[in-house]
Amino acid sequence: MVWIAVHLLIATKKQHSFNSIIKPVSILIAVRNEEKNIHFLLYQLLNQSYSLFEIVIVDDHSTDETINKLKKITHTKLKWYQLPDGKEGKKEAIKYGLTKCTYAWVIMTDADVKMQNDWLSSNISKMSEEAIIVSPVYVEVKKATYFNMFQQLDFAAMQYLTIASIIAKKPFMCSGANLAIPKTKALELYQAIDTSIPSGDDVFLLHKYIEQKGNVIANVLPSSA
Template structure:
């Protein structure tokens, strides 16, 4: 048993220290002034009448010339006022409202891309807000580096209490892994709330991003682009390019969202993504098992504490770096309790998925 635990924790340390070393070298991107390119911003939306106005207002305040970008809202058969609100909006110069030709977020995104006029496409979600330099920063980064896929930073709105702190820390840990792995040449995550790619790249991959899945467009797109020799997937480090999204207001909605995420794990075939997920799952399972055994046999408690201490090293380094870059250092007060209960949270997500099955998706 000891040798198995040593192998597990060494594997975990190797992967996440690799991620941290690359994360530590991240430097902010400084936009350069150059000729503007035409950009298409695509917003897939379903039942977002409460959120969409705030997003559109934030996009209407961009410092990028209004004649060089368009916004396309694709309504996915909403049964609220989403389509009406979008149709009546007049604050953006080049503005389109479309109805999804199929069903689900992936189809809505494809509908938007097919009708886009821009060389560069940026996607976001209807419950997000952007800064005024969002488009200009992403466009500048694209002009300088010409990557196939740009992974942009996403941050949660500030939340209260331990549950809010836990949710923010968990999200920031994902952002840290996203940035570190991408900078290290092994991109493993991305978020459709802030993602950019060329229209040509998306259309070339559209029929290969698991069409049987109605969502997961972001990760499946990343996975397919990564397979192609010579492709470039880059992390954009910039507070100006950060998109802010809302956290979940209840534990149940939080579980549903994470359950949707893990439901696609079996569809990933990129070696690094698979190894990262497997090692993380086995390490968390080992921690949970050791915790349970230590309640029955106190002699196992020192082993649990050593295991937890070793696991916490890269976790702390990655999170401490990320909260600093996102100006959320105050959240580290929740690190220790979050580290202890994290395996229980993962267990709850898995149990929810197994009991409830695959949640409704968008």
């Protein structure tokens, strides 16, 4: 644990001064039955300190009010689509959404993620080369029960191990709730991923990329939960 803490401290100090990279990015979110989260998600994204982005949302056949809420939102940065009939699942939604993204870099997140207003800029500061940028995701404890606190500690440990493994050049897992990748590379990798398996969209993507000897970068200041 001391080794992990030291390496994270060094990486954090290196990252505190965001570089001057300026490039537009596409934020891609696959959603399903997110009526409770969609408004707050968009509020957070539209209040980011970095402004050169578009939001691409793909709805995976929601049965709640998600679509109706999206229909009522008009903003030049927002594009949303419904996953065509015959396709379903998060992997298919992401794969479809990638074809709708305008910009060369794509940042993937989830509808229930909470983020600070420098979330985008912290990711963009790492976009100097072709790589997958992996960021930690934190669990918010709404009620301080023993189970919830244990869950938070367990999840936090996984996030530390994720970042530490990348720093050690041995990445093995990541979270699709906080992941950045060049669009062309993502499209290529998703062609090789089995979309019939319902989970693992993030880890399968990472492992396919590692098989190609791709570079994986840790972003230790993602400012999201």
